[in-house]
Amino acid sequence: MKTLDTRDPGFPAGFDALLDMARDTTARVDGAVAEIIGRIRAEGDAALLDLTTRYDRWTPKDAAALRVTPAEIEAATASIEPGLMAALDTAATRIETFHRAQMPADITVPDPAGLTLGMRWGAVDAAGLYVPGGKAAYPSSVLMNAIPARVAGVPRVAVAVPTPDGEINPLVLAACARAGVTEVWRIGGAQAVAALAWGTASIAPVDKITGPGNAYVAEAKRQVFGRVGIDSIAGPSEVVVLADGAQAPARVAMDLLAQAEHDEAAQSILITDSRELAAAVPGAVESALATLPRAAIAGESWRRHGAVILVRDWAEGAALVDRLAPEHLQIMTAEPAALFARIRHAGAAFLGPWCPEALGDYVAGPNHVLPTGRTARFASGLSVFDFLKRTTWIAAEEAGLRATGPAAVALARAEGLDAHARSIAERIGL
Amino acid sequence: MKTLDTRDPGFPAGFDALLDMARDTTARVDGAVAEIIGRIRAEGDAALLDLTTRYDRWTPKDAAALRVTPAEIEAATASIEPGLMAALDTAATRIETFHRAQMPADITVPDPAGLTLGMRWGAVDAAGLYVPGGKAAYPSSVLMNAIPARVAGVPRVAVAVPTPDGEINPLVLAACARAGVTEVWRIGGAQAVAALAWGTASIAPVDKITGPGNAYVAEAKRQVFGRVGIDSIAGPSEVVVLADGAQAPARVAMDLLAQAEHDEAAQSILITDSRELAAAVPGAVESALATLPRAAIAGESWRRHGAVILVRDWAEGAALVDRLAPEHLQIMTAEPAALFARIRHAGAAFLGPWCPEALGDYVAGPNHVLPTGRTARFASGLSVFDFLKRTTWIAAEEAGLRATGPAAVALARAEGLDAHARSIAERIGL
Secondary structure, three states: OEEEEOOOOOHHHHHHHHHHOOOOOOOOOHHHHHHHHHHHHHHOHHHHHHHHHHHHOOOOOOHHHHEOOHHHHHHHHHOOOHHHHHHHHHHHHHHHHHHHHHOOOOEEEOOOOOOEEEEEEEEOOEEEEEOOOHHHOOHHHHHHHHHHHHHHOOOEEEEEOOOHHHOOOHHHHHHHHHHOOOEEEOOOHHHHHHHHHHOOOOOOOOOEEEOOOOHHHHHHHHHHEOOEEEOOOOOOOEEEEEEOOOOOHHHHHHHHHHHHOOOOOOEEEEEEOOHHHHHHHHHHHHHHHOOOOOHHHHHHHHHHHOEEEEOOOHHHHHHHHHHHOOOEEEEEOOOHHHHHHOOOOOOEEEEOOOOOHHHHHHOOOOOOOOOOOOHHHOOOOOOHHHHEEEEEEEEOOHHHHHHHHHHHHHHHHHOOOHHHHHHHHOOOOO | OEEEEOOOOOHHHHHHHHHHOOOOOOOOOHHHHHHHHHHHHHHOHHHHHHHHHHHHOOOOOOHHHHEOOHHHHHHHHHOOOHHHHHHHHHHHHHHHHHHHHHOOOOEEEOOOOOOEEEEEEEEOOEEEEEOOOHHHOOHHHHHHHHHHHHHHOOOEEEEEOOOHHHOOOHHHHHHHHHHOOOEEEOOOHHHHHHHHHHOOOOOOOOOEEEOOOOHHHHHHHHHHEOOEEEOOOOOOOEEEEEEOOOOOHHHHHHHHHHHHOOOOOOEEEEEEOOHHHHHHHHHHHHHHHOOOOOHHHHHHHHHHHOEEEEOOOHHHHHHHHHHHOOOEEEEEOOOHHHHHHOOOOOOEEEEOOOOOHHHHHHOOOOOOOOOOOOHHHOOOOOOHHHHEEEEEEEEOOHHHHHHHHHHHHHHHHHOOOHHHHHHHHOOOOO
16 A cells, blocks of 8 residues: 655655556456357357356256246346345336436537538447356346446347356346346356357347456457447456545545455555545554455455555645546545536546445446546446447438538549549539 | 349348458558557657658658647648638538537436436547548548547647658648647657557647558557547448439449549448339449549449349338448438438438538538448447546435435345445444
C-alpha cells in the first residue's frame, strides 16, 4: 500500500508510478485460442463436444445435451430460497427501469435545402452472453448483461456458461429466466465464444458477444471481433473513494475492501483532504481484514495496489481523479454532487456517505459492467447502446438534389472521383 | 460479375458464395507495426523523425518542423478556388447541423425507493484523426471525422497527415481549418498512430483515434486499442442498389460504378424485381465504364465482386439486404420509405431515385464513415457517440439505502462477497 501526499516533492513521481502500475497479468494465450477457434469453425459441434469433455470434465452424450432444458431452468428457479428470489427480482426490475430510461429516440432532421435526413436505431438480431462457471458464476452479471439486451429489443439472447464437472449454479439459471434469456448452453472457454460467433449445426451464430471471462475468453472475444461485435475487455476492478474528515474510517475501509476482495489485481484508492482520515484508514483496513472470509485476496490487493492520497483541497482531488479515470468513484464529502460535476472521467459515480459502491453492483439500476484501467477517459459502461446500432438515412426529391447536388459534384471532382460526380450531375443536367 | 435469380435452384448456394466472398486482402503487418510502435514508445520524437525521413521521403529538421503552422494553413486555405471553398463550406455546415441533432441528453431516472439515478454524457479530452496522404487524401473525410468530434465538445482535435516528398493537399488543410481541427502534424503510418496514442515530447497523447488508412495504419489502430479508443477498422466499400423497372439503366449503372471506382475490392450489387432492368444494367455498366477515368479500378471491382440479383418481390429483396447488411443501401422503388422500414441492417440508406449515394458522401449531412463487410448487423457509422462517453451515477440518502440495501446484501452474500454485503449492512445496522 502506498501513501502519498500532494505536498511532498516526490508526489508527481509517486502518482505517475501509481498510474503506470501494471495490474493486468494476463497470460498470452493467443496461439491456443486461435487453434480452438479454428477447430470450432472446421468441425463445429464435434469440436465443441470434445473440448467440453476435455476442459469441463463431463461428457455430453450429443450436441443436444449441451442445451439446458426449460424444465431444468424451471427446477433451478423453484429451488431458490424465496427471500433470495425476491432480491433477484428487485434487482432485475430496477435494472430494467434504468435501462429503459436509456433508450434513445430516432431523429428526423429538418433541412432548409429540401432533403429529409434522419437516424434510426435498431437492435441486433442476436446477442451471446458469456457467464463464467464455477465459483466466479455471478447471477448479478447475468442480469447486468441480459437485461440491457432485452430492453434494447434483441429477440434472441443466448447464454454460454461452462459447467465444470457438470455442475451449474441454480441462481445463475434463475437469473437467466428472470432476465429473459432465450437459450442457455453448457459451454465455456474460447470454444463457447467461437461457437457463438461462428455458429455450429446446433447453435446459431449471434451478432454481439458480451460478458466477463478468463484470459481464454477475453482473447477469444478479441479474435472474433469484426465477425461479431464485442463489449470491452474488462481488466481488474478498481475504486477511488473521495472522503472528507467527517467520514468514519471503518466505513471507508469496508468500501475499499469491497473492491479489493474481487481479485488480487483489484485496486482501491482513498483520496482525502483529512490528515486524520488518511492516518486512520490503513489501521481500519487491517482490522476489517481480520474479519473477512476473502481476507487473503483482499489483503493482497490492498498491499500491492492500494493507496491513500492526502490532498490540499478537492480541486486537487478532482484533477487526480481525472488522471486515474477510475471504474468506480465513490464521493463522500459535504457536497458530493458539486464535486462530481467537476470531474470528467469515471465509469460510474456513487454520491454521498449512504451510497456504498456495492449498492450499484446489485440493485440500484445502472450497469455494473464498467470501463477499467483508465479507459473511462473514452469508454462507457454496458448499456442498451451495446445492443443497438444506428442507420442514417437521406431522402431526396428532385428539388433537394438540385439544391445540394452542385456542391457535392464540386467536391467529388476535386477528389478525382468522376463516377461520384456524374451519378449526381447526370440526374440534374449539370 | 455474378447474375443470380432467386427462382433458380442454385440461388441459395450462389448467394452464400457472394456473402462469403473474401474481398479484404490486407497483408499481415503486425510484426512490423509492433516494432514501429515500440520505437515510438522508447525513443519518442527521435523515432518519429527517423521514420518520417525513411517512409515519407523528406527530412524534418526537428520535431517542431512536424507541425503545420497556422500561416501554412491560412495560405493553403487562401489558395482554394472560391467555388470549391463554398462547396466545402456547404458540406461542413450541413454535416455540423446533422451531427448537432445527434447529441444525446443526460438523463435522471426517478425512483420510488428513494435513490436518485442518472447518466451523464461527456466528451473525450482529445481526439486524433488520421488522414491518408497522397492521392487518397480526401478533404471530405477530414470534415466527416473532425466535425463530429468538435460537435461532441472535444476541446483538442489533432490531425496526422503524411506528406510524402513533403507535399500536402491544400484542400485537406482548408478542411482542417473549416472543421475546427486544433493541430495538424505531418506524420503518417503506424508511427503517427503510435505518437497519437502514446504521445512524444512534442505531441500530447489523445484518447480516441479515428480515420481511414492503409494496412499499417489499420493494424496500428488495432494494437493501440485499449490504450485509446478507436473507431471501427474499415474494410472495402460496398453498395446495394434496390431498383424497380421504372429506373433508367444508365443511372443505376453510374450509381453502381460510383462505389466500384473507390477500389478494386469494392462491391456493387443491384437487386431488382425487373427482368428487363436486370438484363439492361450490365450493358449500361460497360458503356459507362468506357467513359470513366477510373475505369481500370471500377471495371476490376465490378467484374470481381459485382452482382445483379433478380428477385420475385421486395419481401424477398428486403430479406437479402438484411443478410448482406450493406454499408450503403440505395432504394429506388415506388415506395422507398416503406421498403426501408422493412429492412433491419444497413449502414446508411438513400431513399428515392433522386438520392444517389454520392450525395451522402459529401454534403447531405449524415456521416460517410460507415460499417463495412456485413458489420452493419451490429455496428454503426461514425457519429458524435464516438467522441462521447457516459458516466452513470447513483445518489443515496439513508432512507434510499434502507429501502434498497437489503436486496443487495442478500445477493452479495449469495455470491460470497462478504465485504460487499457488509459495506451496505453495517451502514443500516442489518
